[in-house]
Amino acid sequence: MKRTTKILALLLLSAFLFSCASKSTSKHRNPYNLSLVNTVKEYKTQVAENPAMELIDLEKELKNVVLDIRYATGNNFTNEVIYQSPKAFARKPVAAALKLVQDSLVSLNLGLKVFDAYRPYAATLKFYEVYPDPDFVASPKTGSRHNRGCAVDVSLVNLTTKQELEMPTAFDDFSQKAHSDYTDLPEAALHNRTILIGVMSHFGFSVISSEWWHFDFVGWEDFPLMDLSFEELTK
Incomplete structure (x- = not known):
């Protein structure tokens, strides 16, 4: 009986250790062996060496910005909550450029609405599992410019009402109408898209061809891919 009990205890201990190991390795999945920053220590080291690497909280940086972080809700194409916090971060030079955008829009009584900015690599893996079309969802084989903190998904709002202006489509619309050069649209939608892309x-x-709302910042290739959650960034 004692021998059986001992064997059972060893089996339970092995199962527990395997479970812990599985959890630790799955926390930052990297099936394509990309070079990922996935520890806070590594991130802080990079910021210390180059302050431009810092991820800035856009809600704190941009006056009157409207956040509509869809991936922190079930109201997105995955129908799942992907982010645990409705936050938006971008690299320091990206945030500085967005501040100039926001300031320039004030004269038109307009401002930015942010749907998404920095995106942990784990989210890119999830998105591609749900919708494996590289025309609309970044391939996890290369990672997204969102993963580098150098891409933003944005629209325009009226600063008085905080309501979004008429645009070609809703956010994350995977149709031809979402293309940044699609023209068979209401005049107001074309006008508002032109303002957004212009500023x-x-x-x-630079806007990407398949999504009027997605903009990549110049020099994005100088920033590494990251897989840190918002919670890890704000500890």
Whole structure:
């Protein structure tokens, strides 16, 4: 009986240790062996060496910005809550450029609405599992510019009402209408898209062809891919 009890205890201990190991390795999945910053220590070291690496909280940096972080809700194409906090971060130069965008829009009584900014690599893996189309969802084989903290998903709002202006489509619409050069649209939507693309381009952002809301910042390739959660960043 004692021998059986001892064997059972060893089996339970082995199962527990295996479970812990599985959890620790799955916390930062990297099936394509990409170079990922996935520890706070490594991130802080990079920031100490180059302050431009810092991820800035856009809600604190941008006056009157409206956050609509869809991936912190079930109201997104995955129908799941992906982020545990409705936060938006971007690298220091990206945040500085967005501040210039926001300041320039004030004269039109307009401001930015942010749907997404820095995105942990784990979210990119999840998105591609749900919708494996690289025309609309970044491939985890290369990672997303969101993972580098150098891409933002944005729209325009009226500063008085805080309501979003008419745009070609809703956010994360995977149709031809979402393409940044699609023209069979209401005049107001075309006009508002032109304003958004124009002001973002002026301050160093380029819109991607398949999504009118997605903008990459110039020099994004100088920043590493990251897989740190918002909670890890704000500890």
